Amino acid sequence: MLLNKANQLLAENKLKEAEFHFKALLDANPESGEALFGLGRIALRLERYDAAVYLLQRACERLPYMLEPLHALADAFNGVHSPNDALTVLEYAKSIASHNPEPHYYLAQHYLTYGELDKAYSTLQHALTMGDYPVKAYILFELVQFARFNHEQNYIQELHQFLTLTNNLRLKMVCYYALGKSYDILDDTDQAFNYFTLANKLQSKLTTFKTAALTPFYHDIIQHNSQALINSRDRFFSGTITPVFIIGMPRSGSTLLEQMLISHDSFSSLGEDASISNEVVAYIEQQTQTPYPACLAKLDQGLINHARNIYIERIKQAPQVRPFMINKLPANYQSLGLIYLLFPNAKFINMQRDYNAIAWSVFSNYFAENEPYFCSLTEFKQYFDLYTELMAHWQHIMPEAIFDLNYEQLVTEPKQTLQSLSEFLAIKYSDHFLDFYKSNKPVATLSKAAVRQPLSTKATEKYKRYEVAIQKLMSGPQTSSEDQQTDPDEPVDE
DSSP: OHHHHHHHHHHTTOHHHHHHHHHHHHHHOTTOHHHHHHHHHHHHHTTOHHHHHHHHHHHHHHSTTOHHHHHHHHHHHHHTTOHHHHHHHHHHHHHHTTTOHHHHHHHHHHHHHTTOHHHHHHHHHHHHTTOOOTTHHHHHHHHHHHTOOOSSSOSHHHHHHHHTTOOOHHHHHHHHHHHHHHHHHTTOHHHHHHHHHHHHHHHHTTOOSOGGGGHHHHHHHHHHSOHHHHHTSOTTOOOSSEEEEEEESTTSSHHHHHHHHTTSTTEEEOOSOOHIIIIIHHHHHHHHTOOTTGGGGGOOHHHHHHHHHHHHHHHHTSSSOOSEEEEOOGGGGGGHHHHHHHOTTOEEEEEEOOHHHHHHHHHTSOOSSOOGGGSOHHHHHHHHHHHHHHHHHHHHHOGGGEEEEEHHHHHHSHHHHHHHHHHHHTOOOOGGGGGGGGOOOOOOSTTTTGGGSOOOSGGGSGGGGGHHHHHHHHHSOHHHHHHTOOOTTOOOOO
16 A cells, blocks of 8 residues: 555655655565665656665665566666666566567667667567567657658558557557658658647647746746846856856757767767756755745855855766766756856857747657647747747847857858857867767767768758648647547547
């Protein structure tokens, strides 16, 4: 009973309550593998990776034939930058469940993250032969992303067949995204658009708020980040590390730029790190007993110093600490004023891309998050407008710290664009920037396969094949047009 309650609390993301219950279980039975597994998962969610490794290793010793603790342990090893240990764990999981596609899928994900595309592809292909497990939807989805198929041999029939076997909304949604991508690759744009629309329709059912609800928060950010607040920063601050934040809309090219920059010896990356919003802001809110962004008015030098050290400690956890430390979480644009107060030497690179190209990329790609702007063109337009308004404010009050970088210019004139960026960062341009695709450094975003290839301009005009369909969908009543879309693979209840 106590274990069920603890797992339920964890599923609801009530981490403190779940931790209390798991610790009570462990006190009653110090050898409880389930309690150790629960505490290990909590440590993972809190990004306390050292603790997660310790707890999950103990859990795996007591639950030697369970796959979930092994997969979690692999995630923890990746968190402490030990990919070889993660690989060993994943290979062991596959060995004890050789006829189960799930450990094969997790192993393939590891290969994808570290750029071993052929190994990932062959592992997924093998997993596909193992039966109709739920994970098959994700296996098919990943195989489609490789685009190694044609009109005669593809995954369309298998996707349709799987859809007749499941009523699970998320699995169906993943299959619809995969079908949309399949038909897109095969140049059947009508079918592609239909399935992307179905996928977005299903994902919209999982959202719990509307983008318009964010408007007061964005206006509060503008109100509480005044010119006077920015002018109060310590202009004489100098650090041995320059924090670099790549910001902007999703699918605007941030992963590509990150991989280019870390090809230079002066750069390292934290990836998409949320510690500013999750840890720094949380600390300031707690100390001031005031929510963000109103808490900015109560900052003093002591709070600034402590908040700065929280982020510095996060930087120290990176696999390599170098003079320029990148954070490429796009949504950090919401915190530019706070970041600039903590680090007056920080640099912000605002990724810009043609709006229609971004909107189409968001519409046609699967984001595990259930924010409404990831699964509705009208919701995304509202989100883009909020971002544009806020960025205009940042440009007005702190223009010297922001560099606008255009994605289309980056892929068509890479050397010239990167030379301009180098001047902004006060570094010497290097041709190594253009060798980014040769790296095997980990990439876990949607672009993990694309950034293993040389620069290409193909993505700049891909959306144009769908301009008419997009305009038709945007001009009509969004909800009714999507709700009228029929589901061709709805299972028949017997």
